[in-house]
Amino acid sequence: MYPSIKTPTLKIIILGLALLTLGLSGSIQAGDEGCVTCHVGPMALNELLAKNEAHPDVSAMVNTIPTDCAMCHQKGTEMALMGIVHAKHEGVDCASCHVVDENNMPTSNKTGAKNW
Ligand code: HEC
Numbered sequence: 001m002y003p004s005i006k007t008p009t010l011k012i013i014i015l016g017l018a019l020l021t022l023g024l025s026g027s028i029q030a031g032d033e034g035c036v037t038c039h040v041g042p043m044a045l046n047e048l049l050a051k052n053e054a055h056p057d058v059s060a061m062v063n064t065i066p067t068d069c070a071m072c073h074q075k076g077t078e079m080a081l082m083g084i085v086h087a088k089h090e091g092v093d094c095a096s097c098h099v100v101d102e103n104n105m106p107t108s109n110k111t112g113a114k115n116w
């Protein structure tokens, strides 16, 4: 649906705008939809994953994010989603992806319907 982005400069501008928007809209509130709150438009996960030619096309098989990713990225395996996702989001507030308790400790994962 969106044209693929080829130039690194454009990519950086878009990322900058995305981060700026996030900054302006304040911290992400509990009750939102986790991954798909941030990964929209050119940053939608189907767009990002399609850039890795080794990644299977999961656009149709995945419906709930990130729950359905775990059909392949299972807990306790080398492919576990936790390891992959934590490594790519250092510094991102736990509450962006997790439902947290009063001490900001994760109690479960936020989920959302795929946005493509
Ligand atoms: C607070 C906003 C935010 C949330 C929530 C978020 N991400 Fe991200 N994510 C980002 C940003 C910003 C990047 C860096 C984008 C880039 O490198 O092009 C990123 C990068 C990624 C990448 C790496 C893309 C690449 O090309 O290497 C993956 C995969 C990813 N996120 C998956 C997820 C998943 C799965 C979730 C939910 C569990 C999630 N993200 C939640 C903001 C977010």
Ligand code: HEC
Binding pocket: 045, 049, 052, 054, 055, 056, 058, 061, 062, 065, 066, 068, 069, 070, 071, 072, 073, 084
């Ligand atoms: C049908 C199985 C399958 C599903 C479903 C799946 N993946 Fe993958 N994923 C793979 C395979 C296989 C690889 C290894 C490909 C490679 O060599 O890079 C991989 C690799 C990745 C990587 C690169 C790992 C790294 O070290 O950087 C990311 C990021 C990723 N997947 C994210 C996701 C996300 C997010 C979802 C859900 C939207 C998802 N995957 C759903 C099979 C799957």
Ligand code: HEC
Binding pocket: 066, 070, 074, 075, 080, 081, 082, 085, 086, 089, 092, 093, 094, 095, 096, 097, 098, 105, 106, 109
């Ligand atoms: C960008 C999204 C993202 C952020 C930010 C994030 N996590 Fe996670 N976390 C995940 C995903 C995805 C999983 C794997 C869920 C699954 O496999 O069911 C996970 C799993 C976990 C687990 C394992 C839960 C279990 O049942 O096995 C713990 C503990 C955890 N995270 C703690 C944290 C803490 C503490 C922070 C903040 C410092 C944090 N996470 C930030 C996405 C995130």
